[in-house]
Amino acid sequence: MPPAWRTARQSPATRRRRQSVGHRSRQSGVTLISLMIGMLVGILVLTGTLSVYLLIVKGARENIQQARLNQELRAALEVMQQDIRRAGYWDFADTNQDGDSNADGVLTWSDLGVNAGGSGTFDTNGDGATDALDLHPVNNPFQRQYGPINNDLCIGTDSGTGACVAEHCTATNATGDCLTGIQTGSCITYTYDLDQDGRIGVRSCDLDAAAADCPRPAGAPFNAANHEPYAWRPWYPPAEADKTKAIAMEMFGYRLRGGRIDMRVGWSNSGDVSFGCDSGSWEGITSSEITIAHLEFTLTTLLRNANPAKSRTDTCATGDLCQRIRSVGITLAGHLAQDDSTRQTLSALVAVRNDRYLQAP
Secondary structure, three states, X not given: OOOHHHHHHOOHHHHHHHHHHXXXXXXXXXXXXXXXXXXXXXXXXXXXXXXXXXXXXXXXXHHHHHHHHHHHXXXXXXXXXXXXXXXXXXXXXXXXXXXOOOOOOOOOHHHXXXXXXXXXXXXXXXXXXXXXXXXXXXXXXXXXXXXXEEOOOEEOOOOOOOOOOOOEEEEEOOOOOEEEEEEEEOEEEEEOOOOOOOOEEOOOOOOOOOHHHOOOOOOOOOOXXXXXXXXXXXXXXXXXXXXXXXXXXOEEEEEEEOOEEEEEEEOOOOOOOOOOOOOOEEEEXXXXXXXXXXXXXXXXXXXXXXXXXXXXXXXXXXXXXEEEEEEEEEEEEEEEOOEEEEEEEEEEEEEOOOOEEEEOO
């Protein structure tokens, strides 16, 4: 131990240095290696957490995209289902009491056609007379073919001839006659009495067009002598200046074109008198955000003998009333336009409410 006089003679600075050195010798902390190890562990934990977060975000994004695609396809499918099931509907009884086309205050046979400047006398069966036979289901104008215009439910309709795709028979009766026929294609056309006036609305002219700008279409089946129940103007009475009643367009269809679903909205112009998958005016009903890769309509027809004195599966002989019971299967597949890995396929079966009746020759 140093003498007291030496300690007393030490300067204050010396004493502070000695005290500081002693204090530092007693301090403790982490080393550089342990610090680096801790940082590495933290980075690994953060990396794992970030990876889980990114997976959750990716899954949520994919779910949203799938839901959007599913909603688009289901909406298009629902529109087609609801419309196709009405094919062939004919309000021949004028249930909405809106068939007074000549505005004389009385619903008569002449209202179902328009004589002066209109579509002639109502004569659905073309026998030259207006009578009760014109209201027989066999003569339903929304299920018949007039010249090249086929108003019946048809797959792949040819606008020049009105022909449908060939029917493939899948079941026959004991005599070998077809009982079940199948037709498939990516386009379907049909008509129904939307405005319930008994006539087929063509709607080739604008509502505000003058009568002189909307003449009767040339050629069959619009020749005045044919007396067919078409209404090509969008209004009636045709001779009145006050166009009080509108005629709806009643020739419909759906098709696949350019990765989208098109809906037929009318003729392309007043000179267009065709009705098929490759003519008329069409508009897309699906968003540009999705691409329709596949659309197929499958028309299944059950042929049955409606003669009460015979079996339903008997061949329709001369004079028998033949019934065609129909259903349409729809298969729809699509994907997102910007991501073809997000795909969806939907299908539905539509029971057509209005059967087709034919008289065996």
